[in-house]
Amino acid sequence: MASNYAGLLADKLDQEGERQQARQLRERLARVVPALVSAQDAGHGVSMGQLPTDNESRLNTVDVSRPQSRDIDLVLPDAIQGRLDEFLQCVRHHDQLVRAGAALPNRVLIYGPPGTGKTQTARWLSGQLELPLLTVRCDTLVSSLLGQTSRNLRRVFDYAEQTPSVLFLDEFDALAGARGNERDVGELQRVVIALLQNIDALPDSTILVAATNHEQLLDAAIGRRFAFHIPMPLPDASLRTVLWQRWLGSYAPASIDWDELSDLSSGATGAVIEHVCMDVKRTAILSGQALIDKNELYRRLGLTQAMASQERLSTTEQEIVWLRQWAPEHFSLRALAGMYNLSTRKITSIIQAKKGGSHGNKKGVGRR
Numbered sequence: 265m266a267s268n269y270a271g272l273l274a275d276k277l278d279q280e281g282e283r284q285q286a287r288q289l290r291e292r293l294a295r296v297v298p299a300l301v302s303a304q305d306a307g308h309g310v311s312m313g314q315l316p317t318d319n320e321s322r323l324n325t326v327d328v329s330r331p332q333s334r335d336i337d338l339v340l341p342d343a344i345q346g347r348l349d350e351f352l353q354c355v356r357h358h359d360q361l362v363r364a365g366a367a368l369p370n371r372v373l374i375y376g377p378p379g380t381g382k383t384q385t386a387r388w389l390s391g392q393l394e395l396p397l398l399t400v401r402c403d404t405l406v407s408s409l410l411g412q413t414s415r416n417l418r419r420v421f422d423y424a425e426q427t428p429s430v431l432f433l434d435e436f437d438a439l440a441g442a443r444g445n446e447r448d449v450g451e452l453q454r455v456v457i458a459l460l461q462n463i464d465a466l467p468d469s470t471i472l473v474a475a476t477n478h479e480q481l482l483d484a485a486i487g488r489r490f491a492f493h494i495p496m497p498l499p500d501a502s503l504r505t506v507l508w509q510r511w512l513g514s515y516a517p518a519s520i521d522w523d524e525l526s527d528l529s530s531g532a533t534g535a536v537i538e539h540v541c542m543d544v545k546r547t548a549i550l551s552g553q554a555l556i557d558k559n560e561l562y563r564r565l566g567l568t569q570a571m572a573s574q575e576r577l578s579t580t581e582q583e584i585v586w587l588r589q590w591a592p593e594h595f596s597l598r599a600l601a602g603m604y605n606l607s608t609r610k611i612t613s614i615i616q617a618k619k620g621g622s623h624g625n626k627k628g629v630g631r632r
């Protein structure tokens with residue numbers, strides 16, 4: 265509508281003899297992103313100004329964002345970073361590769377456990393390519409109305425083809441579960457087939473990123489459509505150290521033993537480390553401290569690791585017992601007494617009382 269009105273205005277200016285202004289206006293219009301111009305073509309219900317929506321819920325099925333690569337700091341093993349760089353190179357030199365007959369479709373599948381940075385990687389790719397990120401909300405895409413899902417998919421892919429962008433199918437397994445794997449087999453088969461058709465109809469130059477926690481649940485036919493498969497592993501000891509240092513930043517006291525911290529956080533994802541860091545930083549800032557409290561950091565990490573190993577710590581006593589057996593050299597009786605504002609005698613009696621109870625045995629979390 266905006267470009268229509270601007271065109272009308274230019275005509276009017278022309279009629280009134282304001283030729284130069286009319287020309288300037290038309291020049292600017294010509295530079296408007298093609299998508300805005302195609303907004304005039306609202307015939308098929310998809311345009312840049314009008315995000316695709318699910319007919320039933322009226323929710324948008326796509327989020328548009330413009331991640332800036334300077335805001336995103338990925339910490340990945342060299343080999344994985346190398347494969348992401350290779351993908352970027354292929355996208356950037358796609359035309360050249362096509363001419364040489366050596367092009368791959370610009371499609372990458374990122375897989376790995378929750379919290380390992382898959383969504384963040386998609387944002388990083390979009391930032392590096394300086395293209396908008398169209399994130400598909402698979403939850404609203406899978407419509408409760410039978411048959412709607414395929415239509416929703418078509419709209420999303422149409423939308424993505426209108427303008428240079430990165431189309432990102434997050435939580436991809438919701439869409440691309442193996443055929444015959446679900447209760448409503450008929451509907452799921454239709455979705456998978458629609459997905460295959462849409463991917464096949466996509467020009468190779470369209471950038472498609474998909475992320476999933478369950479690579480093994482993906483239909484093999486869908487997996488084959490992606491030229492790049494990139495695993496997101498749990499961070500190893502040295503990457504964990506980098507993550508801790510990055511997120512604690514200048515709030516880290518000099519006394520922190522990074523190797524010990526990395527060792528104690530074995531099995532933690534990047535998301536967990538970030539979460540613990542933000543919690544202790546917040547506590548420090550709100551209590552007017554320039555540095556985080558080391559004991560508080562270990563305590564929060566210990567409680568997070570307890571959750572990861574399915575421990576339910578609902579009382580202070582259970583927390584104390586867990587922390588003591590999780591890292592005894594760190595949680596001395598005196599340290600625990602200070603943390604929980606109790607006497608060492610009380611701490612001793614809590615630990616004695618629980619000895620031989622359900623929390624007495626050290627679980628496999630924490631140490632390698």
Ligand SMILES: Nc1ncnc2c1ncn2[C@@H]1O[C@H](COP(=O)(O)OP(=O)(O)OP(=O)(O)O)[C@@H](O)[C@H]1O
Pocket residue numbers: 337338339340376377378379380381382383384385475476477496533534535536538
């Ligand atoms: N390797 C990493 N490098 C940098 N940040 C990371 C890394 N792994 C996780 N994070 C941080 O953890 C948070 C969660 O990451 P992200 O949302 O990308 O995980 P995900 O793999 O998409 O998880 P899910 O499967 O639950 O969607 C982000 O804020 C991100 O900054």
Ligand SMILES: [Mg+2]
Pocket residue numbers: 382383384434435475
């Ligand atoms: Mg994610």
